[in-house]
Amino acid sequence: METMTVKPRMISSKEGDKYIILGHEVTVKLHSGEDNNNFVFELISPPGSGIPPHVHNNEDEVLYVLEGEFEVMIGEEVFKATEGDCLNFVRSISHAYTNTGTTDAKTLWYVSPGRSFEEFFGELSQFPPGPPDMEKFTTLCGKYGMNFLA
Secondary structure: OOOOOOOOOOOOOOOOEEEEEOOEEEEEEEOHHHOOOOEEEEEEEOOOOEEEEEEEOOOEEEEEEEEOEEEEEEOOEEEEEEOOOEEEEOOOOOEEEEEOOOOOEEEEEEEEOOHHHHHHHHHHOOOOOOOOOHHHHHHHHHHOOEEEOO
């Protein structure tokens, strides 16, 4: 039988490591080393922002909408997602989202396995503010098994 290395705990709304990633405010709630290689973070997306269509080859993601309105693409389907909606982004299936509201929107994300995704965020948070250098961005995404679609 495996020994549990994770300690149960409560994470307050004020806790978490904060990063700015591609204009989004990220607050890490559980690092992959704290939760058996799962990664949990809160994301605040400004109006009109989002992530274009892409595919993860290594992770599954679950997005839970806490506040705001989104247009979400999963495979060939497009959905409107609002507070309380939950979306399952399965690896190898293209997905994208855009904050279609007029205010900041807040989501909670669960990524499994999370270690490489957390490392990806660490590197991505080092990019300067503003639109990323697409060659560097694409190379970094490829390093972590992600492909952005045209």
